[in-house]
Amino acid sequence: xxxxxxxxxxxxxxxxxxxxxxxxxxxxxxxxxxxxxxxxxxxxxxxxxxxxxxxxxxxxxxxxxxxxxxxxxxxxxxxxxxxxxxxxxxxxxxxxxxxxxxxxxxxxxxxxxxxx
Amino acid sequence: xxxxxxxxxxxxxxxxxxxxxxxxxxxxxxxxxxxxxxxxxxxxxxxxxxxxxxxxxxxxxxxxxxxxxxxxxxxxxxxxxxxxxxxxxxxxxxxxxxxxxxxxxxxxxxx
Numbered sequence: 223x224x225x226x227x228x229x230x231x232x233x234x235x236x237x238x239x240x241x242x243x244x245x246x247x248x249x250x251x252x253x254x255x256x257x258x259x260x261x262x263x264x265x266x267x268x269x270x271x272x273x274x275x276x277x278x279x280x281x282x283x284x285x286x287x288x289x290x291x292x293x294x295x296x297x298x299x300x301x302x303x304x305x306x307x308x309x310x311x312x313x314x315x316x317x318x319x320x321x322x323x324x325x326x327x328x329x330x331x332x333x334x335x336x337x338x
Numbered sequence: 339x340x341x342x343x344x345x346x347x348x349x350x351x352x353x354x355x356x357x358x359x360x361x362x363x364x365x366x367x368x369x370x371x372x373x374x375x376x377x378x379x380x381x382x383x384x385x386x387x388x389x390x391x392x393x394x395x396x397x398x399x400x401x402x403x404x405x406x407x408x409x410x411x412x413x414x415x416x417x418x419x420x421x422x423x424x425x426x427x428x429x430x431x432x433x434x435x436x437x438x439x440x441x442x443x444x445x446x447x448x449x
Contacts (some may be wrong), residue, residue, distance in 0.1 A: 296378030
């Protein structure tokens with residue numbers, strides 16, 4: 223089946239620095255990708271919808287200047303956590319769906335971000 | 339977006355059948371019902387999807403009554419490795435439409 227690859231799987235950074243997470247659709251083109259954040263023992267929370275060639279659409283309460291999303295091609299979306307703080311420590315997951323009649327969403331492996 | 343309600347947790351034993359029911363009273367005509375499985379520190383994984391009646395694949399069955407206001411995921415003969423969180427999602431199938439996760443059901447399979 224289709225695969226979505228996320229990199230890195232784990233990152234530790236110092237407070238105040240920025241971290242970039244990549245999400246790639248390996249065998250299909252994705253005009254839309256989604257970014258989620260998940261805290262321990264909680265469900266996935268949608269952060270934003272990444273649109274190829276245009277600005278991302280952010281969910282209410284998500285700071286667009288804090289979480290920069292770039293969807294430069296049909297197979298790559300990036301999420302940059304800028305000026306990270308310990309409260310940004312979380313599990314970040316991307317998702318994409320191929321075009322066509324299928325409605326199945328494919329998820330990346332997730333990225334564990336720890337800000338120290 | 340249709341809201342879903344699932345039990346928070348369920349316990350079972352190896353070899354038993356596990357049935358998880360999800361309520362989605364406001365499901366729209368174009369909405370599909372999809373179930374995902376998530377292990378700790380991993381992204382969710384697709385299990386099964388349906389629109390109405392019954393769907394079966396190699397890992398699960400999905401039962402959807404005629405009114406589509408609920409659905410039941412059935413996992414036959416679970417093993418310890420089926421311990422995970424199971425999410426029921428309801429939404430339009432268009433690729434650009436977002437998927438919103440509810441609370442999920444934490445299934446613990448005991449030996």
